[in-house]
Amino acid sequence: MEQQTDKRIILGITGGIAAYKAAELARLLVKQGIAVQVAMTKAATHFITPATMQALTGKPVLLDQWQDTQGMTHIHSSRSADAIVIAPATADFIAKLAHGLADDLLSTLCLARDCPLLIAPAMNKQMWANSATQRNVQQLNQDGVTLLGPASGLQACGEEGMGRMLEAETLAREIASALSATSATVSADMLHGTKILITAGPTYEPIDAVRGITNRSSGKMGYAIAQAASELGATVTLISGPTALARPRGITTIDVTTANEMFSAVKQYAEQTDVFIGVAAVADYRVATPNDQKIKKNGDALTLQLVQNPDILAYVANLPSPPFCVGFAAESEKLAEYAEAKRRSKKLPLLVGNLAQSAIGSEDNELILFDDAGQHPLPRADKLTLARQLLQHIALCYQGVNK
Numbered sequence: 297m298e299q300q301t302d303k304r305i306i307l308g309i310t311g312g313i314a315a316y317k318a319a320e321l322a323r324l325l326v327k328q329g330i331a332v333q334v335a336m337t338k339a340a341t342h343f344i345t346p347a348t349m350q351a352l353t354g355k356p357v358l359l360d361q362w363q364d365t366q367g368m369t370h371i372h373s374s375r376s377a378d379a380i381v382i383a384p385a386t387a388d389f390i391a392k393l394a395h396g397l398a399d400d401l402l403s404t405l406c407l408a409r410d411c412p413l414l415i416a417p418a419m420n421k422q423m424w425a426n427s428a429t430q431r432n433v434q435q436l437n438q439d440g441v442t443l444l445g446p447a448s449g450l451q452a453c454g455e456e457g458m459g460r461m462l463e464a465e466t467l468a469r470e471i472a473s474a475l476s477a478t479s480a481t482v483s484a485d486m487l488h489g490t491k492i493l494i495t496a497g498p499t500y501e502p503i504d505a506v507r508g509i510t511n512r513s514s515g516k517m518g519y520a521i522a523q524a525a526s527e528l529g530a531t532v533t534l535i536s537g538p539t540a541l542a543r544p545r546g547i548t549t550i551d552v553t554t555a556n557e558m559f560s561a562v563k564q565y566a567e568q569t570d571v572f573i574g575v576a577a578v579a580d581y582r583v584a585t586p587n588d589q590k591i592k593k594n595g596d597a598l599t600l601q602l603v604q605n606p607d608i609l610a611y612v613a614n615l616p617s618p619p620f621c622v623g624f625a626a627e628s629e630k631l632a633e634y635a636e637a638k639r640r641s642k643k644l645p646l647l648v649g650n651l652a653q654s655a656i657g658s659e660d661n662e663l664i665l666f667d668d669a670g671q672h673p674l675p676r677a678d679k680l681t682l683a684r685q686l687l688q689h690i691a692l693c694y695q696g697v698n699k
Contacts, residue, residue, distance in 0.1 A: 303475050304331040306380045308402045311339020313452040314384035314418035320464035322352045335402045361401045377411050381471055384418030384461045387429050394432035414442040416467055421457030444470050466542050476527045486691045488529030493569040494522050495576035497537035499555045504587035511577050515539035518575035520683035522547050528687055535561045537576055555579050555605035566612045573622040574609040613642050620694045626652040639666050646693055665689055
């Protein structure tokens with residue numbers, strides 16, 4: 297479901313093969329409720345059509361300085377934007393920005409702006425490494441332009457190295473974070489100086505050298521919560537089980553595999569943290585004696601002896617001076633009954649409940665927050681939006697406890 301916000305960006309597309317990623321980026325931003333106005337260079341139209349971008353954003357694409365009959369497109373458009381994002385930003389366009397050139401609509405928009413400028417470089421590895429490009433990038437850094445990437449990887453030319461544009465999902469997350477950071481809200485820095493420890497993702501419990509017990513958790517909710525906490529000024533440590541997600545920027549991330557490894561990492565940090573948020577789907581059981589080698593089939597039934605894993609959330613909640621603890625409960629039925637019972641049994645000030653079948657593997661979710669004041673439903677939204685709403689609630693609860 298699309299979320300409504302009052303944020304507006306100009307998405308500038310320049311002439312590089314990575315322009316195809318701009319379509320997915322626009323879709324993800326619109327899904328978050330961000331109004332997207334696309335502006336394209338003439339070269340960009342050789343890689344992706346304006347019709348595609350108009351269909352995804354619902355707005356005619358800006359192509360020419362003179363399509364506005366008043367001849368002031370660069371002024372009218374930039375004044376209504378909260379940010380301008382160039383993705384992809386080619387070496388040529390980066391050079392224009394660094395030297396203040398304005399010979400087409402998009403470069404003029406950038407020069408006439410009074411809002412933040414973010415660029416996602418995309419080019420061949422030699423072009424990125426070229427001393428001229430690096431000088432231009434250094435100049436943009438000094439000018440306060442935010443660089444998103446690039447990444448290292450396989451490039452369209454067949455070579456591999458630095459210069460690949462970040463993936464659309466990563467860019468959408470970074471852009472949303474930047475918009476949130478510049479938002480003039482009373483809560484923009486409400487967790488400044490607070491240390492938050494978060495667990496995320498699944499755990500993997502080995503059966504033998506190649507098999508194991510795990511679950512379907514993607515880690516997306518935990519990673520979104522880590523980003524939302526960082527946006528509010530918190531110092532975040534993320535302990536992550538195995539996921540396919542990119543490490544969030546600016547956040548200390550500790551990779552673990554098993555429940556015992558996650559427990560050891562939590563014990564290392566828990567007593568020095570202010571807020572603990574246990575989002576990870578930790579396996580309740582592990583194999584008592586995993587086999588070092590692959591177990592071969594012999595036609596017989598296989599019996600595994602399972603032993604219980606440590607209860608990480610209960611351990612943290614029962615420390616002599618525990619942090620403010622937030623638990624998660626993913627249930628398949630009777631959510632309110634089971635979630636509230638879990639909260640009370642573990643003596644948690646706040647528990648977040650959701651139905652597992654509607655959350656696992658999806659991009660959105662709906663949550664119910666359980667605390668001493670009752671139930672607080674958060675309607676279905678994308679996970680980053682929910683994470684921000686949750687962190688607002690956590691911040692208010694935590695500050696109330698520590699007044």
